Amino acid sequence: MSRPGPKIPPLSLTDAQRAVLEGWVRRRSTAQALALRSRIVLECADGHSILEVSRRLGVAADTVRTWRRRFLERGPDGLADEPRPGVPRTITDADVERVIVKTLEEKPANATHWSTRSMAAATGMSQSAVSRIWRAFALAPHRAETFKLSTDPFFVDKVRDVVGLYLDPPERALVLCVDEKSQIQALDRSQPVLPMMPGVPERRSHDYVRAGTTTLFAALEVATGKVIGSLHRRHRAVEFKKFLAKLDREVPAGFEVHLILDNYATHKTPAVRKWLLAHPRFHLHFTPTGSSWLNLVERWFAELTQKKLKRGVHRSVQALERDIRTWLADWNDHPRPFAWTKTADDILDKVATYCQRISDSRH
Structure with a gap:
């Protein structure tokens, strides 16, 4: 006969904590990992079991347990990534969020989109730092795609x-x-037309x-x-x-x-x-x-x-x-x-x- 596992402590949220977590979920500039962790905590707070949350969100049960425990120990701050070994960071999470929010929600005064140079000047960061943040969050202000929605009534x-x-x-x-x-x-x-040669592409007027x-x-x-x-x-x-x-x-x-x-x-x-x-x-x-x-x-x-x-x-x-x-x-x-x-x-x-x-x- 199998022995029952340890009883997990209940998870409840204050109104302020729920507002913070729901804000992270809704905000487009929130990192996807943080948004997922917030969803895990919100689902657990709604009374769903670990296995049910795992199935609903498509993550491993151990992942649910980890972030549930981290929230119980440290609240919303526990959902952030742990500091990693190495040289201390010079760019804080607040700096990263500032760049992302500015990229998504604002435009430069004299252009239609941001460049690394203009964003660096606006935030006081280096161009390489802005470039790394954009790559990490798959942001490309210089790119634009087209679409058209049909107005056909049928x-x-x-x-x-x-x-x-x-x-x-x-x-x-x-x-x-x-x-x-x-x-x-x-x-x-x-x-x-000038034909292609080794190291030289075909050229035409x-x-x-x-x-x-x-x-x-x-x-x-x-x-x-x-x-x-x-x-x-x-x-x-x-x-x-x-x-x-x-x-x-x-x-x-x-x-x-x-x-x-x-x-x-x-x-x-x-x-x-x-x-x-x-x-x-x-x-x-x-x-x-x-x-x-x-x-x-x-x-x-x-x-x-x-x-x-x-x-x-x-x-x-x-x-x-x-x-x-x-x-x-x-x-x-x-x-x-x-x-x-x-x-x-x-x-x-x-x-x-x-x-x-x-x-x-x-x-």
């Missing part, structure tokens, strides 16, 4: 429709991602000569990765209708055809709608407005741009179109499908998180 329905086709396509049907890459420029450098443009209509087959493409000098409903006719010829007659495409005006003209009525096996699924990332053919366009167009040199539109056709044929000899992994719920949850962050940032 955003949720369209996301579920398109993602449903990716993850659970209908039987006896082909799902094709369709779009146009318009205004592809035939560019010739103003001076000859920064300016170029334009020789004209073309438009690539493409349909990516989701299941196999094969692409049906068509090049046209113009980008109108007339050309899109010709491309639909090409799809009708190349897709076997026994298959339904589901097209995922954006809301561009040429996709919805009366002529196109009339053509669709005469070809009932074609079904159109529109992505939400401002959500081109939902169309897998955009990923294929990125491959084409990076591997053929970005550093290509073409003295005429004919040469450009010849290169695109060659690259397309080579792709279809060895097609590689792009696997869609996110469910509609995953996408909608992430969008909801962004909306919450935007809402919070206005206060």
Whole structure:
């Protein structure tokens, strides 16, 4: 018969202690380790057992015991890291917090973002100290990313429709991602390109000569990765209708055809709608407005741009179109499908998180 373990002392919080711990949890500038320790103590104070807190927070039971004991012994101060051997610190926790809070909550008077030099001048610390603090807390004021939230009133329905086709396509049907890459420029450098040599990268002049443009209509087959493409000098409903006719010829007659495409005006003209009525096996699924990332053919366009167009040199539109056709044929000899992994719920949850962050940032 197993003997019961030692009885652990109860943990209770004063109002002041609870306010301090909850403040550490909510504050964005709090170190993640300190925020986790605060959550552990708050969970224990709410009457949860050590094993239950361990399961709820995803940490080891010994970790819960350690910080519970440290809090009982020294209160909130016990949640800080123990001093380590070596040269005494010259930068205190208060200094670190001051830099982090200033980075997250303020801007310099004469710039849009902080640099190590401006932050050092504002805090009286060295540039290297500021740099170390930023690296430790993954702060990069010089970097900025872009995003865009769709304003489509049917955003949720369209996301579920398109993602449903990716993850659970209908039987006896082909799902094709369709779009146009318009205004592809035939560019010739103003001076000859200097080839790569050992220790020297390829060099090219920064300016170029334009020789004209073309438009690539493409349909990516989701299941196999094969692409049906068509090049046209113009980008109108007339050309899109010709491309639909090409799809009708190349897709076997026994298959339904589901097209995922954006809301561009040429996709919805009366002529196109009339053509669709005469070809009932074609079904159109529109992505939400401002959500081109939902169309897998955009990923294929990125491959084409990076591997053929970005550093290509073409003295005429004919040469450009010849290169695109060659690259397309080579792709279809060895097609590689792009696997869609996110469910509609995953996408909608992430969008909801962004909306919450935007809402919070206005206060």
